[in-house]
Amino acid sequence: MKTQIKIALKIFILFTVLLGGIYPLVITGVAQLVFPEKANGSLIAVDNKVVGSKLIGQKFNSDIYFSSRPSATDYNPLPSGGSNLGLTSEKLKQQVDERKLQFVKVNQLDENEPIPSEMLFASASGLDPHISPDAAIIQVGRIENARNFNSTQKQQLFQAINRLTEEPQFLFLGEARINVLQLNLELDKIDVNHIRNN
Amino acid sequence: MTTLDFIQIIMYFALLIGLTPVLGNYMSRVFSGQKHFMSPVFGWLEKLIYKFSGINPDEETNWKTYTFSLLAFNAIGLLFVFLLQVSQSYLPLNPAQLPNVSWHSAINTAISFATNTNWQGYSGETTMSYLVQMMGLTVQNFVSAATGIAVLLALIKGLSRRSSATIGNFWTDLTRSTIYVLLPMAILFSIVLVGQGVIQNFHSYQTVHTLQGTEQVLPMGPAASQIAIKQIGTNGGGYFNANSAHPFENPTPFSNFLEMLTILLIPAALTYTYGKMVGSVRQGWTIFSVMLILLLTGLAISLYGEYSGNPVFGQLHLMEGKETRFGITNSVLWSTTTTAASNGSVISMHDSLSPLAGMVAMINIMLGEVIFGGVGAGLYGMIIFVILTVFIAGLMVGRSPEYLGKKVEAFEVQMSIIAVLAPSLVILLFTAWAAVSPYGLSSLNNQGPHGFSEILYAYSSAAGNNGSAFAGLNANTVFYNLTLGIGMLIGRFGIIIPVLAIAGNMARKNITPSSSGTFRTDNGLFSGLLIAVILIVGGLTFFPALSLGPIVEHLLLNHGITF
Known part of the structure; x- marks a missing residue:
C-alpha cells in the first residue's frame, strides 16, 4: 500500500x-x-485604438447603430451568462413584452409586424456578437433616418449588409447571421462626417 | 425545422457512427498493449513515466489494490486542486489579481473536477487564475477521464479472463489512456479550435473602448488547451461562466460541430473497443445501438418541446438563453448529447429550455449516465444494467444467468444494485432536503415547479457526475457546495468501487463455452430487454419527482400559466 x-x-x-x-x-x-x-481574442483596432473583439458582442442602444440582442449581463463579460429564466417565468414574459413594445416604437414598426425572436430574448452568453440578417434589415429604416443618409449611402449600407451576412458555415452548419460590431463599424465608415452624439 | 436542421443532425450521427470503429479499434490496440501508430511518438514518454514513478508495467494487481491505487491517486489530485485555489492570490499567473477561492467553493470544485463532474458553482473568468485553470483543472480534466477508462478496462479484464486473481495494473491503464488517447486528441483539437477563434494566451484582461463610448473588459487566458480536453474527456467544465456558449470558447458553427462530436466520440468508440476486447464486436454494437436508440428518442422529444409553440410566447422561436450562430436545433442537439454523455458543457442555458427539453436533459442524467455516458464511466454503468438484465431474463426463463460465459451470481447482482441505488438516493434525498429548507430555497431563480426543477437538476447533475445545471440556482453557498460535493463523491465512487468488486469477482470465474442453451446478449431481443430494464428502473425511481417538476410545468405552460 x-x-x-x-x-x-x-x-x-x-x-x-x-x-x-x-x-x-x-x-x-x-x-x-x-x-x-x-x-x-480577434481584437479589432480602429486608428490604433482597440474598439472590441470580433467575437464579443457590445451593447448598442443608440439610434444611429444597429441594436444588439438583449443581454442578461448588459454585455459585461465579467462574468458572462444568461438570464436563466424558465418559460413559465412571469418576469421573462414581462421582459419579452416590454422589449417588443420598445422595438416596435424605436423602429417605428407596424404593431403586427413579426420581430425576429432573438431581439426579444436574451442570449446564453450575454455576449452574443450576432443577430440574424432579418433583424438587421428591419432596423435599416430607423438608422438611415437617424443619420440622414443620402441615396449613395443607403446603397453602401445595403451592400455592407450583404457583404457581412454570414451564411451557414460550409453551407450546412449553424444559422445565417451578421456581426453587429462589424456592421456598425461599416456604418461609421459610410458616414464619415457624422459626429458621434454620445 | 428546416431541411438544414435535419442535414446537420444526420451529418452528426453519420460521423459519430463512422468514427466509432476507427477510434475504437485504435483504442483496443492501445489498451491491449499492442504496437500502434502512436507508439513511436510517445513510447518514450510512457517508459519515462514508469521509470520515474517506479511502476513495473508487467506487474498486475488484484481488485483491492487496483481500487486503493485509484482512490489514492484521486485523493492526491483532489487535495492539490483544493490547495491551489485557496492560495492562488500568492501564486503566479494571476493577472486579474483574483482573490483566494472560499473554502467551501474550493472543496466543491476540487471534488467536481476529480470526479469528472465539472460542476461549477463559480464563474471561471472572475474566480480562477490562469495557474489554477492549467495546473489544477486542466490536469484533472485529463486524469479523471483516464480514471474512468481505467475502471472500464479493469471490468473488461474481469469479464474476459479465466480464473484470474488479477485485473490489470491501474498505473499502466491510467498512463496509456492519458498519453495515447486523450493527449494526442487534445493537442490536435485545441489547435483546430484556436484556428476557429478560441483564445490561447497569457495576456492580462484587455480593456477595450466600445463604439458607444463605454469600456468593456475582455477576459483572456489559455482557454483552448482546456476546452479541447473538457469536451474529449466528457468533463464539461467551462473556462468561462457561459461555458461553450461563450464566443471565446466556441466561436463558430464549425467549432460547435466539433465540440459536439467530441462529447460523444470516445464514449461511443469505447463500445467498439469493448466488443473487440471481450472477443465479440457484436456485443459492442449491441450496446451502442441501445445507447443510440435512447439518445435519439430523447432528441426527438426535446425538438418537439422546443419547436411546438405555447400560449405564453405564441409562435416565437424560443431563443432565450440561446446564441444566434447556433440556433435552436444545435442547442437542443447539444443539450441532449451533453446530458446523455456525462459531459455537462452547454451552449444554451438549460434553465431556459422548454420544460420537455429540460426534462429530457434531466432524464438522461437520471438514467445513470449510461446513454454513452462519461468516458469509461458510461460503459461500465451500462454493463451494470446488462448484468441486471441478464439476471432478470434468467429469472423469467428459469435459467442460471450468465454474461459472456461468466456466471452472474448473488454477489454481482448485489454490487449492481448498490451501483444503481447510490446515485438515486443522493438525488432524491438531497432534493427533498433542499426543497423543504430555507437555505435550499433561498438560492432559487425561478418560482413554481421550475424552481423545484432547478434543485432536482442540481442533485441529478452532481450524482450523475454530469456537471450541467439549471444555472439560475445560486449553488455557491455553503449548503449547496457541500451537499453537491458529497453527492458527486457518492455518484462517482459509489459506482466505481462496486464495479471493481464485480471485476475482481468475475475474473476469478471460469468461462463456460456458449451452447444452444445460452441466452444471447448480442441481438435485438436483448437490446429491447436492456432498454426496458433501464427505463423501468429509471421510471420507478424518478417519475414522482419529475411529475412535480418538468411534467407539471409543461402542462401549466400549455395553459399559459406563469409564476
Whole structure:
C-alpha cells in the first residue's frame, strides 16, 4: 500500500508538469505562431485604438447603430451568462413584452409586424456578437433616418449588409447571421462626417 | 425545422457512427498493449513515466489494490486542486489579481473536477487564475477521464479472463489512456479550435473602448488547451461562466460541430473497443445501438418541446438563453448529447429550455449516465444494467444467468444494485432536503415547479457526475457546495468501487463455452430487454419527482400559466 501511495504521488507530479505545464505552453506557442490574431481574442483596432473583439458582442442602444440582442449581463463579460429564466417565468414574459413594445416604437414598426425572436430574448452568453440578417434589415429604416443618409449611402449600407451576412458555415452548419460590431463599424465608415452624439 | 436542421443532425450521427470503429479499434490496440501508430511518438514518454514513478508495467494487481491505487491517486489530485485555489492570490499567473477561492467553493470544485463532474458553482473568468485553470483543472480534466477508462478496462479484464486473481495494473491503464488517447486528441483539437477563434494566451484582461463610448473588459487566458480536453474527456467544465456558449470558447458553427462530436466520440468508440476486447464486436454494437436508440428518442422529444409553440410566447422561436450562430436545433442537439454523455458543457442555458427539453436533459442524467455516458464511466454503468438484465431474463426463463460465459451470481447482482441505488438516493434525498429548507430555497431563480426543477437538476447533475445545471440556482453557498460535493463523491465512487468488486469477482470465474442453451446478449431481443430494464428502473425511481417538476410545468405552460 505504501508503494502505491508513493507511485501515486510521483505520477501525479509528473502528470501535473506534463498536462498542466508543458501541454498548455506548447499549445500557446503553436497558437501564437500560427494564429496569433485569433489566439489573442480577434481584437479589432480602429486608428490604433482597440474598439472590441470580433467575437464579443457590445451593447448598442443608440439610434444611429444597429441594436444588439438583449443581454442578461448588459454585455459585461465579467462574468458572462444568461438570464436563466424558465418559460413559465412571469418576469421573462414581462421582459419579452416590454422589449417588443420598445422595438416596435424605436423602429417605428407596424404593431403586427413579426420581430425576429432573438431581439426579444436574451442570449446564453450575454455576449452574443450576432443577430440574424432579418433583424438587421428591419432596423435599416430607423438608422438611415437617424443619420440622414443620402441615396449613395443607403446603397453602401445595403451592400455592407450583404457583404457581412454570414451564411451557414460550409453551407450546412449553424444559422445565417451578421456581426453587429462589424456592421456598425461599416456604418461609421459610410458616414464619415457624422459626429458621434454620445 | 428546416431541411438544414435535419442535414446537420444526420451529418452528426453519420460521423459519430463512422468514427466509432476507427477510434475504437485504435483504442483496443492501445489498451491491449499492442504496437500502434502512436507508439513511436510517445513510447518514450510512457517508459519515462514508469521509470520515474517506479511502476513495473508487467506487474498486475488484484481488485483491492487496483481500487486503493485509484482512490489514492484521486485523493492526491483532489487535495492539490483544493490547495491551489485557496492560495492562488500568492501564486503566479494571476493577472486579474483574483482573490483566494472560499473554502467551501474550493472543496466543491476540487471534488467536481476529480470526479469528472465539472460542476461549477463559480464563474471561471472572475474566480480562477490562469495557474489554477492549467495546473489544477486542466490536469484533472485529463486524469479523471483516464480514471474512468481505467475502471472500464479493469471490468473488461474481469469479464474476459479465466480464473484470474488479477485485473490489470491501474498505473499502466491510467498512463496509456492519458498519453495515447486523450493527449494526442487534445493537442490536435485545441489547435483546430484556436484556428476557429478560441483564445490561447497569457495576456492580462484587455480593456477595450466600445463604439458607444463605454469600456468593456475582455477576459483572456489559455482557454483552448482546456476546452479541447473538457469536451474529449466528457468533463464539461467551462473556462468561462457561459461555458461553450461563450464566443471565446466556441466561436463558430464549425467549432460547435466539433465540440459536439467530441462529447460523444470516445464514449461511443469505447463500445467498439469493448466488443473487440471481450472477443465479440457484436456485443459492442449491441450496446451502442441501445445507447443510440435512447439518445435519439430523447432528441426527438426535446425538438418537439422546443419547436411546438405555447400560449405564453405564441409562435416565437424560443431563443432565450440561446446564441444566434447556433440556433435552436444545435442547442437542443447539444443539450441532449451533453446530458446523455456525462459531459455537462452547454451552449444554451438549460434553465431556459422548454420544460420537455429540460426534462429530457434531466432524464438522461437520471438514467445513470449510461446513454454513452462519461468516458469509461458510461460503459461500465451500462454493463451494470446488462448484468441486471441478464439476471432478470434468467429469472423469467428459469435459467442460471450468465454474461459472456461468466456466471452472474448473488454477489454481482448485489454490487449492481448498490451501483444503481447510490446515485438515486443522493438525488432524491438531497432534493427533498433542499426543497423543504430555507437555505435550499433561498438560492432559487425561478418560482413554481421550475424552481423545484432547478434543485432536482442540481442533485441529478452532481450524482450523475454530469456537471450541467439549471444555472439560475445560486449553488455557491455553503449548503449547496457541500451537499453537491458529497453527492458527486457518492455518484462517482459509489459506482466505481462496486464495479471493481464485480471485476475482481468475475475474473476469478471460469468461462463456460456458449451452447444452444445460452441466452444471447448480442441481438435485438436483448437490446429491447436492456432498454426496458433501464427505463423501468429509471421510471420507478424518478417519475414522482419529475411529475412535480418538468411534467407539471409543461402542462401549466400549455395553459399559459406563469409564476
